Amino acid sequence: xxxxxxxxxxxxxxxxxxxxxxxxxxxxxxxxxxxxxxxxxxxxxxxxxxxxxxxxxxxxxxxxxxxxxxxxxxxxxxxxxxxxxxxxxxxxxxxxxxxxxxxxxxxxxxxxxxxxxxxxxxxxxxxxxxxxxxxxxxxxxxxxxxxxxxxxxxxxxxxxxxxxxxxxxxxxxxxxxxxxxxxxxxxxxxxxxxxxxxxxxxxxxxxxxxxxxxxxxxxxxxxxxxxxxxxxxxxxxxxxxxxxxxxxxxxxxxxxxxxxxxxxxxxxxxxxxxxxxxxxxxxxxxxxxxxxxxxxxxxxxxxxxxxxxxxxxxxxxxxxxxxxxxxxxxxxxxxxxxxxxxxxxxxxxxxxxxxxxxxxxxxxxxxxxxxxxxxxxxxxxxxxxxxxxxxxxxxx
Amino acid sequence: xxxxxxxxxxxxxxxxxxxxxxxxxxxxxxxxxxxxxxxxxxxxxxxxxxxxxxxxxxxxxxxxxxxxxxxxxxxxxxxxxxxxxxxxxxxxxxxxxxxxxxxxxxxxxxxxxxxxxxxxxxxxxxxxxxxxxxxxxxxxxxxxxxxxxxxxxxxxxxxxxxxxxxxxxxxxxxxxxxxxxxxxxxxxxxxxxxxxxxxxxxxxxxxxxxxxxxxxxxxxxxxxxxxx
Numbered sequence: 001x002x003x004x005x006x007x008x009x010x011x012x013x014x015x016x017x018x019x020x021x022x023x024x025x026x027x028x029x030x031x032x033x034x035x036x037x038x039x040x041x042x043x044x045x046x047x048x049x050x051x052x053x054x055x056x057x058x059x060x061x062x063x064x065x066x067x068x069x070x071x072x073x074x075x076x077x078x079x080x081x082x083x084x085x086x087x088x089x090x091x092x093x094x095x096x097x098x099x100x101x102x103x104x105x106x107x108x109x110x111x112x113x114x115x116x117x118x119x120x121x122x123x124x125x126x127x128x129x130x131x132x133x134x135x136x137x138x139x140x141x142x143x144x145x146x147x148x149x150x151x152x153x154x155x156x157x158x159x160x161x162x163x164x165x166x167x168x169x170x171x172x173x174x175x176x177x178x179x180x181x182x183x184x185x186x187x188x189x190x191x192x193x194x195x196x197x198x199x200x201x202x203x204x205x206x207x208x209x210x211x212x213x214x215x216x217x218x219x220x221x222x223x224x225x226x227x228x229x230x231x232x233x234x235x236x237x238x239x240x241x242x243x244x245x246x247x248x249x250x251x252x253x254x255x256x257x258x259x260x261x262x263x264x265x266x267x268x269x270x271x272x273x274x275x276x277x278x279x280x281x282x283x284x285x286x287x288x289x290x291x292x293x294x295x296x297x298x299x300x301x302x303x304x305x306x307x308x309x310x311x312x313x314x315x316x317x318x319x320x321x322x323x324x325x326x327x328x329x330x331x332x333x334x335x336x337x338x339x340x341x342x343x344x345x346x347x348x349x350x351x352x353x354x355x356x357x358x359x360x361x362x363x364x365x366x367x368x369x370x371x372x373x374x375x376x377x378x379x380x381x382x383x384x385x386x387x388x389x390x391x392x393x394x395x396x
Numbered sequence: 397x398x399x400x401x402x403x404x405x406x407x408x409x410x411x412x413x414x415x416x417x418x419x420x421x422x423x424x425x426x427x428x429x430x431x432x433x434x435x436x437x438x439x440x441x442x443x444x445x446x447x448x449x450x451x452x453x454x455x456x457x458x459x460x461x462x463x464x465x466x467x468x469x470x471x472x473x474x475x476x477x478x479x480x481x482x483x484x485x486x487x488x489x490x491x492x493x494x495x496x497x498x499x500x501x502x503x504x505x506x507x508x509x510x511x512x513x514x515x516x517x518x519x520x521x522x523x524x525x526x527x528x529x530x531x532x533x534x535x536x537x538x539x540x541x542x543x544x545x546x547x548x549x550x551x552x553x554x555x556x557x558x559x560x561x562x563x564x565x566x567x568x569x570x571x572x573x574x575x576x577x578x579x580x581x582x583x584x585x586x587x588x589x590x591x592x593x594x595x596x597x598x599x600x601x602x603x604x605x606x607x608x609x610x611x612x613x614x615x616x617x618x619x620x621x622x623x624x
Contacts, residue, residue: 031478038454038472041441044483156477236480240473241512251476364518 011127012136014184015120016143021178022116023147025086027155028171029054029109031233033093036164040097050106057110059349065114066342069122070335079119080182085112087175094168114345118338121324123185125337130395131274133328134321138270141320142263145313149259156252208336208343216389217326218347220286223382224319225351227289227375228312230359231296234371235309239302241368250302254309261313262320269321277394278326279386285318286383293376297369323348329393437495444471444491445500446508455502459485459524468526470517471504485517490529505529 037047072078089109092101120140128136151174155167208214235254240247273281288311295308327340355375363371439455446452453473461467466488475481492503504511506529515525 027477031475033478035475035478035481038441038456041438043440044456044470152477159477233479236475237482237516240475240480240482247474247480247512248476251474251480255476255479360518 011185014181017181019140019143020147021174023144024151024174025171027151028167039164050102054106054110055353057107061111061114062345063342066118066339069118069338075119075122082112082116083179087172090168090172094165118341134270134274137321137324138267141266145259145262149256152255204334204336220382220385221344221347222351223378225348226355227379229352229355231375235296242302253306257310258313261310262317266317269317277392279392281318282386285315286386288315289379290376293372297372326393434496437501444502446504483517484514485524485526487526487528
């Protein structure tokens with residue numbers, strides 16, 4: 001089993017743990033921030049402002065952060081700085097939920113997240129090389145989703161029974177094992193090979209942005225998140241309308257169950273993509289979106305909704321593995337892997353930001369079911385774009 | 397933040413407690429009235445308990461009419477880790493405030509099924525779908541537990557404001573909307589200073605009950621304007 005050999009060892013296990021703890025940490029941010037601020041007597045307008053600020057910074061930061069990680073000699077250090085930033089953001093939120101500290105924390109978290117995910121992808125690439133990257137990313141996604149699912153469960157219960165502040169203490173504390181895991185990855189060969197000599201080398205940038213595949217895949221990614229991002233909140237709202245006192249439990253299941261699917265499926269996705277090519281996996285993940293949208297629209301009852309939601313695990317597994325994998329394919333031999341990730345990250349953040357507004361508008365104007373159908377339609381458009389335009393990027 | 401909080405405290409206070417206090421002591425302008433915490437409470441972000449005593453959400457906003465009197469409370473209900481929560485607007489009279497109660501300062505006279513079926517309150521520029529506590533008699537027997545009786549006095553009143561939001565509240569509010577709306581004007585006036593158990597709901601919910609009678613004409617037209 002030669003491929004397993006490349007993944008074994010201390011560094012690989014440390015990277016597993018890093019993905020696990022990082023996902024834990026990221027779970028604390030996100031929609032829960034709104035709950036926390038509401039409990040601290042924030043008005044809806046102020047909460048909206050703080051969350052939008054985070055979204056805008058995340059959008060604006062993707063590409064510069066990618067360039068920065070490309071230019072950094074030591075990807076581990078830059079990931080570490082990002083982690084410290086996230087920890088500071090969590091502490092700020094926990095200690096001082098007033099206007100300015102929260103805005104600072106949201107900005108800090110958005111910037112740090114822009115840096116951390118490309119840095120970890122870069123560390124993974126340098127650790128195992130292009131050949132074994134598919135499988136490595138599968139493992140990253142597996143441990144990330146286990147972390148996500150566990151953290152959502154623990155924090156959800158903690159937030160209910162302890163206090164909403166406890167969630168951010170927990171988040172900050174979890175940054176410590178994440179940092180330790182990062183250190184434990186070791187110096188290794190992940191430092192220099194893919195570092196740009198010039199952060200702004202024009203030839204490389206022109207080459208990257210002239211690549212039609214990046215444009216097409218960026219479009220696919222945008223449509224993916226346009227379809228994906230609002231589906232869980234919308235399903236959650238549907239559950240609250242139908243399920244009554246069990247609603248929280250069912251929404252918890254809607255969050256946790258797909259993570260289990262990701263944990264099971266992503267290593268398989270990584271192997272399949274490495275052995276048989278990217279296109280079939282892309283089609284699988286993207287096609288799962290319209291299927292899920294239609295199922296969520298027509299399935300009656302909250303329990304079946306969890307089943308429909310479980311399908312999101314398939315798209316999430318595919319997406320988590322394929323985004324960095326294709327970015328690596330597109331930048332093979334160049335030193336713009338992280339910039340490419342940043343551009344795709346921009347598509348992710350943009351699609352997600354548009355998704356909520358789009359779905360909310362349709363839900364408001366026509367109804368919940370129509371909103372699910374319109375999200376499914378965006379997913380279908382993405383699938384068709386993959387089918388019609390996205391070439392195979394697996395090197396022969 | 398503080399300004400809003402103070403405003404809310406005042407808005408709760410004004411229609412019920414303060415006029416009575418003012419009438420008795422007549423503080424000169426600028427003088428500070430110290431109101432004990434058993435008499436007033438901040439409401440923004442405060443948990444709201446359902447009829448079974450379980451927290452169902454938090455009060456996140458207050459909809460007031462042109463007179464500054466609360467018409468409805470916006471409550472963020474449900475959700476897990478912030479996912480799946482939604483905002484619903486409930487008639488002010490459907491809420492029971494008990495400033496002295498540390499654990500459950502706000503309780504709700506609606507059943508879980510009614511909360512579940514409530515339409516989402518979203519766009520403030522549109523007619524707000526305000527859910528009214530149902531009148532005990534016309535609704536099915538299951539929907540009229542002991543907790544509802546407190547709200548029946550007020551439930552009849554909002555019928556007057558119905559023109560502002562007929563379209564979207566038909567499902568939950570039709571029963572109450574059809575009831576006649578002028579029986580609730582007297583109770584708050586008769587016992588302003590009584591602080592025993594049953595008096596609190598009447599005093600606290602007085603604004604909701606009194607408002608349509610005071611501003612019957614404008615109330616039908618104002619809500620969309622004042623919510624911009």
